[in-house]
Amino acid sequence: MTHPATATVLAPHEPRGEGARLTVDLNAVAHNVRLLRRRTAAELMAVVKADGFGHGAVDVARTAIAAGAGWLGVTSVDEAAALRDAGLRVPVLSWLNPVDADFDTAVRRCVDLAVPSRDHLDAIARADGLARVHLHLDTGMARDGAEPGAWLELCRRAYAAEREGRIRVVGVMGHLACAETPGHPANAAGRRLFEWGVAAARDAGLRPAVRHLAASAAALTEPRAHFDLVRVGAALVGIDPTGTTALRTALTLAAPVVAVRRVAAGTPVGYGHAWHAPAATTLGLVPVGYGDGLPRHAWARAEVQVRGRRRRIAGRISMDQLVVDLGDDPVRPGETATVFGPGGGGEPTLQDWAGWADTIAHELVTGLGPRLRRHVLPADNRDPHGSLT
Template identity: 85%
Template sequence: MTALALARREALGGAARLTVDLGAVAENVRLLRRRTAAGLMAVVKADGFGHSAVDVARTAVAAGAGWLGVTSVDEAVALRDAGLRVPVLSWLNPLDADFGAAVRRGVDLAVPSGAHLDAIAGAAGPARVHLHLDTGMARDGAEPEAWLDLCRRARAAEQDGRIRVVGVMGHLACAETPGHPANAAGRRLFEWGAAIARGAGLRPAVRHLAASAAALTDPRSHFDLVRVGAALVGIDPTGTTALRTALSLTAPIVAVRRVPAGTPVGYGHAWRTGAATTLGLVPVGYADGLPRNAWPRAEVHVRGRRRRLAGRISMDQFVVDLGTDPVRPGETATVFGPGDAGEPTLADWAGWADTIPHELVTRLGPRLRRHVIAADHPAPDGNLP
């Protein structure tokens, strides 16, 4: 039985159910490993893109990921508390973050500025750091004008035994558009930055620039390590690769009514029935993470057919137009899934809401009952190099 079939069966008469298929995560990791000669960092920030950071991390490591990546120190420490022993990198922290806790737990830290270098070097014990260069986003990372000074200061701190520079990192602005000129410019700037670091006497073991999009489409950007987050859970920002979706959302239809043509539905009477029809009520809404603005185009899957939403998505519920189908309360509506049976996908919902799947999976609310389907192999802890 597939993960979606299991979710549909268990949604009958129950609450809305979010099913996480860790087998899909494992399959995606194996595909990504075949695509690159570089190492693979599984990025499990934002609670594993809404799929459970610890579950996704364990599965990814078992399938061959050698590193884990998160934003904050707290996220990294949670992985250590869960027993994961592979290298973990945290790359977005304020100056007053608990860098001492990171160092004590063997967490690598990104250094995007001289001030961060001073704060991290002041923590007890030698810190493993990755110097972070801004390669064209004017966002995180050191400005190119400050890079040489940062490398020299890092080398001095390394000689003093306060840090160990194990990596140099950057990020591409337009990797979701293969062939965009900003990608070549970012690679050139990154190669310059790595050369400057070596010229300053640093010997980083890993250079990493590519995230999911570039990992899938741009081997020139892979260097020693690729950072993969969205692609782990089946999201391909480039639309070029058949990844396996790891998430499905199903919910029971809790009420059914037959209404005549011209019946207004929902807030503002924004939609009216065009003919006599059957309406079904589904207990999921924008408080659970569904994008409210998707309703004019959004569909769900009921009895093997896609059915349009009728009226606006409310906080806790939406209505679906069932036409002449003799649907009864307790039957299942599939909000999204892999698409194998014709159900809407996350990409469909993202299109209807004019956003990206990344936003949708990370906004799904805690009211949704989560069910995790394990991958078919155990996850080892791994070891720090």
């Protein structure tokens, strides 16, 4: 005989009205920047595209600059303009724009522009003012960047535009396809192609001062790809695509348990009754779901931490909520469920969730929903020895 489930909903211990909370620790960002600065002789570009990988573009940018970054990188002109609007005055590069983007605004706001094609070059050269550009070579991804077969002509046209006073070529850039796998032969091939591209640009009469090929993974593991500048985005916020470096995670997602109920063995939970209680247990309801960026299909393996213990999710993750199997722990509404964090207290990490969802941490942090309340812990801008950076 089964018994009806009993539910308890009490006043939460946290301040009233607070739900899921995303904490951004900017001290972690500062630490990661300082670590990266020690690993390279190149300058460091803090890539803050996609709202700083979901951490807040302006906050991450300011923190990274204070810790030693000398450049900022984004995709669109709009993202770059937002950094300028925030008062940031270091060089900013935008590298993924349509041919009809607002290049006048970019030039007026002193935003450097990547040039991946002849059409982009011609459009940028028509902008009002002298545009600073970085010629972008495809070094093995068949993605963004000029094809090697079009590179020599692009360099020649760029030299002509530079002689006419319409542009100034300040950089050459590329990107490695397999840098997350140190030693992969595609990395050496990409580096050789990039070196050829730089030499070809110089043979065309150009004098690019800034060569940059390495993103986060190569910045950590491919020193021969560092050249003059490394572009670091994921590593700023504690994501190491190579799994080789102890970076500090900057995000913690937690939410209160809003209800608990005792259920009998065999009780089905959630949509489709995909999970049934294997024994009598206590279930906790947590108000965070795929509408907030949690991957729905991770439910069968995913865990959260409650009372210092990892607990499995029971049933499919819903848009706004998930259910946790609490066993016999006497959890009360208002107690905290930590969805992910740095991991120092045993809580699940972003890397754990990425594994459960068969994806990468980059996708998770950039998919976090806007309704999550964000709490920013400011950086103190001091190094481990206490001196100002």
